[in-house]
Amino acid sequence: MPLQVPAEELSAVRQIIRRFPNGVSVGELLALPEIHFPKRTLQRRLDQLVGEGRLTPKGEGRARRYLIREVYAPSDQDPPSAVVREEPRDLDPEWLSPEARAVRKVMSRPVNQRTPVAYNGHFLDAYEPNRTFYLPAALRGELKSLGQVGLEELPAGTYLRRVMDRLLVDLSWNSSRLEGNTYSLLETERLLKFDQTPDGKSAKETQMILNHKAAIEMLADQADEVGFNPYTICSVHALLSDNLLSDTAACGRVRSCAVGISGTVYYPLEIPQQIDARFRQILEKANAIEDPFEQSFFAMVHLPYLQPFEDVNKRVSRLAANIPMVRHNLCPLSFIDVDLNHYVGAILAVYELNDISYLRDVFVWAYRRSCVRYAVVRQTLGEPDPFRLKYRTELGNLVRGVVQERLGRYVADEWIRNQVNKTIPESDREQMRKVVRLELLTLHEGNIARYRLRPSEFKAWKEPKDGNGS
Known part of the structure; x- marks a missing residue:
């Protein structure tokens, strides 16, 4: 009757092989200080782990390497992963x-x-x-x-x-x-x-x-x-x-x-x-x-x-x-x-x-x-607005600038006009001015994060203005 190999010994060999995602050869294993038994004994342990489906061998002869199943070095023709599971119940x-x-x-x-x-x-x-x-x-x-x-x-x-x-x-x-x-x-x-x-x-x-x-x-x-x-x-x-x-x-x-x-x-x-x-x-x-x-x-x-x-x-x-x-x-x-x-x-x-x-x-x-x-x-x-998508950076800079500078309505209109003339092609300037005004009108505490604005900045902007328009 063959000797029973202790489960702890097999587990120890397997844990060592986990370190090598691309697999490891018998020669490489024998060079490790943790492996203290002869080549023939090691080979029997590897064969047993392969037979139990706990290791995967790759290659033949001296080129053979052993891998743990959960680490892959695959081609594009891999079989479906055992990880793909049905959706779980919470905490199950x-x-x-x-x-x-x-x-x-x-x-x-x-x-x-x-x-x-x-x-x-x-x-x-x-x-x-x-x-x-x-x-x-x-x-x-x-x-x-x-x-x-x-x-x-x-x-x-x-x-x-x-x-x-x-x-x-x-x-x-x-x-x-x-x-x-x-x-x-x-x-x-x-x-x-x-x-x-x-x-x-x-x-x-x-x-x-x-x-x-x-x-x-x-x-x-x-x-x-x-x-x-x-x-x-x-x-x-x-x-x-x-x-x-x-x-x-x-x-x-x-x-x-x-x-x-x-x-x-x-x-x-x-x-x-x-x-x-x-x-x-x-x-x-x-x-x-x-x-x-x-x-x-x-x-x-x-x-x-x-x-x-x-x-x-x-x-x-x-x-x-x-x-x-x-x-x-x-x-x-x-x-x-x-x-x-x-x-x-x-x-x-x-x-x-x-x-x-x-x-x-x-x-x-x-x-x-x-x-x-x-x-x-x-x-x-819904679907994104192509115009806003095209000018998303410029739109964000304009809205953020008005709020952070605490510009009132009339001062803001002039500031927006000047900035748009500098940064936006002439054919899109009028549309950009309309979009910026609409964004400012619909700005509230729940959506200011889109423009990297803090609640304190928004609150300060909404307070009555002195000397720069209302």
């Missing part, structure tokens, strides 16, 4: 794939029963943009079909600006909620639209939501320029961490100190030069990824795993995951209805196991929910 784990359920079970163990781990550089090194895929081809195709809104040929950020009022509330609230913020959706809406702070909320919670608004507005304002580069990601961090860090100089700066994460046995990098080098490597790889959904998910995996900043790393990754959506005019990812326990468990699985299957399921489910949400929003918005 049935939508998780079998791999993710197994990971969730591992991560449910008490912290003192999990093995401490350090940052694993090979997890990032092994990822080759446009050759390695965390999302298989069939799944990427499904997400593209769901996310397209018919504005692909228009300038970057066009769709984001159309749904800006709703997204500011949705994404600010949901991302803050995933950090333990206790604001309700209605309280968030009142804060962002009317500058109303509810009783019983801490200044930190209020600041967190306002910071989200500022960061989302930056992505919209600079849609043609944002990307996976140090300027964008550090700027997003600076806005999200504003007034929340004890060291104000740490806002937007890659950390030079050690950080600890509660509730996990994962220990991030501590050497500043290595942190900076890995940060730039993540951005270079992310920027090279052609598929927007793969790019989005890659950012959600590797930015929090590195912990490049002293704090606020997961918030940065959630907004960074929307950069490809902004650039390609796709439906945004607002994290609506995402359960905190699933999100945290999935992130911890990346930290401790380098396993992306759980987080991938959360990402896919969250994006489907967002698409359903914004399909309804699109129906209420």
Whole structure:
């Protein structure tokens, strides 16, 4: 009767192979210090895992490599992913794939029963943009079909600006909620639209939501320029961490100190030069990824795993995951209805196991929910006005200028005329003046976010004017 191989030993081999998204050979495994048994014994363990469907072999002879099923380096003819599931009931784990359920079970163990781990550089090194895929081809195709809104040929950020009022509330609230913020959706809406702070909320919670608004507005304002580069990601961090860090100089700066994460046995990098080098490597790889959904998910995996900043790393990754959506005019990812326990468990699985299957399921489910949400929003918005679309930047500058300069009606008319004559072709000037006047007449506290105006600016503009017209 053959000896029974301990389940823990098989699991240990499998966890090691998780580090290699492109697969690993027997020779490479034997070179690792964690593998302490002979080649023949290792081969039997691999054969057993393959036979149980827990590993996938690729190639023959010495070229054979072994992969975990949830990480892909596929062709465009991939079979449908096991991740594609029926829409779940709220908080029901049935939508998780079998791999993710197994990971969730591992991560449910008490912290003192999990093995401490350090940052694993090979997890990032092994990822080759446009050759390695965390999302298989069939799944990427499904997400593209769901996310397209018919504005692909228009300038970057066009769709984001159309749904800006709703997204500011949705994404600010949901991302803050995933950090333990206790604001309700209605309280968030009142804060962002009317500058109303509810009783019983801490200044930190209020600041967190306002910071989200500022960061989302930056992505919209600079849609043609944002990307996976140090300027964008550090700027997003600076806005999200504003007034929340004890060291104000740490806002937007890659950390030079050690950080600890509660509730996990994962220990991030501590050497500043290595942190900076890995940060730039993540951005270079992310920027090279052609598929927007793969790019989005890659950012959600590797930015929090590195912990490049002293704090606020997961918030940065959630907004960074929307950069490809902004650039390609796709439906945004607002994290609506995402359960905190699933999100945290999935992130911890990346930290401790380098396993992306759980987080991938959360990402896919969250994006489907967002698409359903914004399909309804699109129906209420109707088709965009081509004239307003063409001159969206100029229109925003004119409306914002009148309000921020607190111009009264008659002074504003003259100022608008002069500005239009400078910036708009003669054939469109009269139409532009009419559109600006109409926008100013219909401006109220509920829609000023479209023009990056604050409630205090709008209130000051509406007050009686002295000396500059009424």
